[in-house]
Amino acid sequence: MTQNQSPPETSLTDQVGLTPGLRRDARRADDHAWIEVIQRMDDIYADLVHYQVELEEKNSQLEDAQSFIQSVISSMSEILIVCDINGHIQQVNQALLDNIGIEEFRIMGKPLSMLFSEKFLPMVADIPEHIRSGSLIDCEVDLANSKQQPVPMAINCSARFDYDDRLSGLVITGRPLGELRKAYDELRHAHEELKTAQKHLIQSEKMATLGRLVAGVAHELNNPISFLFGNMHALNGYQDKFKIYLDAIHNNVGEKERETLRKNLRIDHMLKDIPPLVEASMEGAERISEIVQNLRVFTTPQESKKQSFDLISVLKRATKWVLKATTVQPDISEHYPERLNLINNEGYVHQILVNLIQNAIDAMQQVEQPKLDIILRQDKKYLHIHIHDNGHGIEEADLLKVFDPFFTTKAVGRGTGLGLYISYGLATEQCQGNLSVQNHIDGGAEFIFSLPLEDRA
Ligand SMILES: Nc1ncnc2c1ncn2[C@@H]1O[C@H](COP(=O)(O)OP(=O)(O)OP(=O)(O)O)[C@@H](O)[C@H]1O
Ligand SMILES: [Mg+2]
Structure with missing residues (x-):
């Protein structure tokens, strides 16, 4: 009998015609067989349900895996x-x-x-x-x-x-x-731009160096030229007066008139003034020629030629140069001996002193009683030149910046900000000395220019 067959309406024992006792036994055996069949069917059905659940689980895992792969593929x-x-x-x-x-x-x-x-x-x-x-x-x-x-x-x-x-x-x-x-082109383009920017940078750095050089030379030439110009101006005035005086003599004026002219035109004073004027002008011209000759100093640092010179006369000359071109005439206290010989580069020392004194004069423009103290002090190794003014002094924050190139607090056109930058370079590299600054406790700024003594003559 197959699982799908249902029990017949009349059983076999009924059909073959057995005795009632035998028939009862046969019926009992029949029932037992049916119970066994039903139990087997139950087991098989339970197995089927179990397989079905497993299958569904695997199916859902498969679907998950597939949708994961699909999402990866589509997002690539x-x-x-x-x-x-x-x-x-x-x-x-x-x-x-x-x-x-x-x-x-x-x-x-x-x-x-x-x-x-x-x-x-x-x-x-x-x-x-x-x-x-x-x-x-x-x-x-x-x-x-x-x-x-x-x-x-x-x-x-x-x-x-x-x-x-x-x-x-x-x-x-x-x-x-x-x-x-496109990415490669962009990279190449960026590289080209970088190369061009680099070229421009080098070019502008060269131009800046050249600009610094020209500005530096112009700055240093400015003082001797204006000094020379002042002297020439004075000599020009003298020339006119001499002409008037000589014309009068050539026209045979009387002695009295000639003497009056001599007095009024200050002929004797002019005669006395001409030699120092010419001498100072020669000095100015020499400084100009030295600066031009030393042009290389601004580009390539090099050892300067040193010789023995009298620092005191250089100090006096530097002061005279600056004061000649300004209306500020400070009360100067010079604390130094008659002579003081040093071995160094006289030209550079003069250049530095002119810059320092010029700055002091500039700082005292608004001061009612300008005062300039120039003090010499020395220790074992150095001679220190203190230049102290009673001007406005320097802002604390600017004390470190004053030696930077182009740092200036002066109005546009009044200062280039190169004086101290050049002076510092000359003092430390060319003169083997030092240049420092501080605000003085009595007010005003104090610059200290130090020069080595070991080569002292
Ligand atoms: N004696 C001083 N008192 C007060 N400030 C000073 C003094 N010396 C220098 N300074 C300050 O330092 C700055 C830089 O000086 P630096 O000589 O280098 O340039 P500058 O004087 O401004 O310009 P330039 O020297 O070209 O005329 C000045 O602008 C000023 O602010
Ligand atoms: Mg200056």
Whole structure:
């Protein structure tokens, strides 16, 4: 009897006509058989339910795995094409569809060659052979878009194997070349820009150095030229007066008139003044020629020529130079001996002193009773020249900046901010000395110019 058969209406024992006792026994045996059959059916049904539950669980795991793979594939920015062993398209991703602009249903199951531009078809035909021989393909090709226009791609083909490790097709991944080329072009462009910016930087650095050099030379020439100019101006005035006096003599004026002229025109004073004026002008001209000759000092540091000189006369000359060109005439207290011989570069020492005294005079422009203290002090190694004015002093924050090139607190056109920068360079590098600054406790600024004594003559 099969599981589907139901018990007959009359049993076999009824049909064969047994005795009532035998019939009872037979009926009992019949019932027992039916109970066994029903129990077996119950067991089989329970097994079936169990298999069904297991199957459903596995199915849901499979679905999860599939949707995970799908989400990974569709979020890839690289294109993906999966083919079977005969080169028919089995799967593609959204990146490919976006790049070629063709709907998925138009390419599924179709030959791989339909995705490529005509000129790459021979190469596509060779792909399966390459895959079978186990060689990877890495190349640049043109895919064809919906309008049959080329879409350049860098692709990579590799073999695909099934769970039995049998070759079952191929996988192509790739990246649009346009994107790579664009990135490369941008990189090259950025590199070119960087190179140009670098060239400009070098050029502007050169120009800045040149500018500093020219400004520095102009700054240092300014003092001797204005001094020379002042002297020439005085001599020019003398010349006019001498002409008047000599014309009178040539016209044979009387002695009395001549003497009056001599007195009024201050002829004797002029005669006395001419030699120092000429001498000072010669000095000024010498300084100019020295500065021009030493032009290289501003570009390449070099050892200067040192000789013995009297510091006191250099100090007096520097003071005279500055005071001659200004209306500020301070009360000067000079605390120093008659003579003091040093071995150093006289020209540079003079240049530095002129810059320091000029700055002191500038700082005292608004001071009612300008006062300049010049004090010499010496220790074992150095002679220190203190130049202290009673001007406005220097802001604490600016004390460190005053030696920087182009630092100035003077109005535009009044100062270049190069005086102390040049002086510091000359003092430390050319004179082997030092230059420092502080605000004096009695007010005003105090500059200390130190010169080495070991070479003292
Ligand atoms: N004796 C001083 N008292 C107060 N401030 C000073 C004194 N000496 C220098 N300074 C400050 O230092 C700055 C820089 O001086 P520096 O001689 O280098 O340039 P500058 O005098 O401004 O310009 P330039 O020297 O070209 O005329 C000045 O602008 C000023 O602010
Ligand atoms: Mg100055």
